[in-house]
Amino acid sequence: MHNYEPFEADRAAEIIAKHQAREGATLPILHDMQETFGHIPDAAVVMIAEALNLSRAEVHGTVTFYHDFRKEVPGRRVLKICRAESCQAAGGDAIADRMEKRLGVELGGTTTDRRVTVEAVYCLGLCHSSPTAMLDEKVYALLDEEKADALCAEAER
């Protein structure tokens, strides 16, 4: 579970300064920003562009290209359900459906109480034990109905 900080320019400047001297600093800065603020605010894009001597459009283009970077703060917990081939082969469709229903939210959405954001992920590299999911950074494999229900309960806690 993450406790994100509200966006603050000083804090953002600190993050930028930490990585600025690295080659290809954009992605490390964006990751750090997202870990801190839960998303990439437009104000941060402007600051990054200035600091790295890039155009705003360029940084914006980078942010929007990658599935990882968010426009909004996610729910308290993020549940990623694997929807790739190996997990489909091992009954993952039914498991994903079940979790969506239980949590009352579709893949890509956040529960109304903002407890859980549920997303599809395309392979977690755990396909030896499909179907799989990841709750924040904790991984789960060989999901069956019982384990899927327990995982949903854990996510909602």
Add this chain to the structure above:
Amino acid sequence: MSTRIFISRDAGALALGAEDIARKIADTAEEKGLDIEIVRPGSRGMFWLEPLVEVERPEGRIGYGPVQLDDVDGLFDANFLEGGDHKLNLGLTEEIPFFKNQTRLTFARVGIVDPRSIEDYKATRGYEGLRKAIDMGPEEIVEAVTKSGLRGRGGAGFPTGIKWRTVNQASAPQKYIVCNADEGDSGTFADRMLMEGDPFMLIEGMTIAGIAVGATKGYIYIRSEYPHAIEAMNAAILKAREEGTLGDNILGSPYSYDMEVRVGAGAYVCGEETSLLDSLEGKRGEVRAKPPLPAHIGLFGKPTVINNVLSLGAVPHILADGAEYYQEFGEGKSRGTLPIQLAGNVKFGGVYETAFGVTLGELVNEIGGGTRSGRPVRAVQVGGPLGAYFPPTLFDTPFGYEDFAAKDGLIGHGGVVVFDDTVDMAKMARFAMEFCAVESCGKCTPCRIGSSRGMELMDKIVANEDRAANLIVLEDLCNTMKFGSLCALGGFTPYPVMSALTHFPEDFGADPSRLEAAE
């Protein structure tokens, strides 16, 4: 003396509950006043046995698995610390046929050593390859890697030695080594396991590459879905620096090399080498036109070796034991070993490192034990989302680059995903198009627009709208994508689509004789 117990820290083992088992065993031993030491290696790669608990005995490590929380008390009652009898007792882990029958060159240490311990690494022939490389010098290293017959394990199978020679011969003030750890293919996890289970070896492989081509700086680009691998590599890099195996004057030699981890951001296409380089530079991960090759104009415009984890991971062994030894394994132009990954609806899921030449049927039915569901195998996708679907009638195909190409397939990164007879192949074909549409970098039309068109067509075909005509349009579209795309995302998506249609026409409502008639 305390008894040593091994419980994996591999993400796969953790996903099956290894952390809870380790904690419970530690707590129980403490309550009982038993002196144990718990070591956390990578995984042996037999995931149907994870969480696997191994106890060190004079005769070797005795395995128990898969251990669930309520088995732990029973294990203590059965005196497992002395290898006692229990329903989960597997005997000596290394005698389990799945493990014993492998040829573990790249995975030799994985599941055995503590990946956080550089001492363990050194005690198990670590840095032997690097020491030899330092004595040999750049030209001889390149020669050895060329002679070994090693081909890129990332998918394209390009000879590694030739790539290194090009960068070696380029003159530039700065060159780079980039390790491609984006491992986005469904059904693959060998890169992840190697990074988590033997990170020092990958660092050693990259260092040898640096010496071979004159690069002093390296990056390993790891996908963000792999937090455990990121942690393992970061920890190992810090230790290697302390130890003087990274940094200036490595092991007292004139060579210097250092490296760092960079984290991807959830784009499948960033596994494509030029897209990955743009991503490392902080840009959108768009594919670059080739030429120029990365070997000439790569990261930040400098000559760059970009190789997969398994390619670089094979190098320390090749240097330590010699190119001849490595190239003796395999068949035809596929030399050495490949850590094959068994996934999907398979009974014995895991990594199986073996020489090229093993047949697909042996892998799926014998080594993999068939489906986990117990139903008949209907299809197998080899080589990730861009790989072809093979029916059991093609199970005599040997695992090799050319053998698979001859059957309109590819081995890619060595992932084998098994499907039972409940699979709907039209749905899988649609998924291939959908995946391409979602992940397309957008640079070329056949891929960006074609994949969306492909999804619509599949929907119509499934709904039986003008089926015969739309099947012909689908084939045309696949041809356009195949020949008009800049990279293999758009170019190879036709493989899963067309193989599904060719081998399983009944799922598309097509007359099985239709394709034969068209030929």
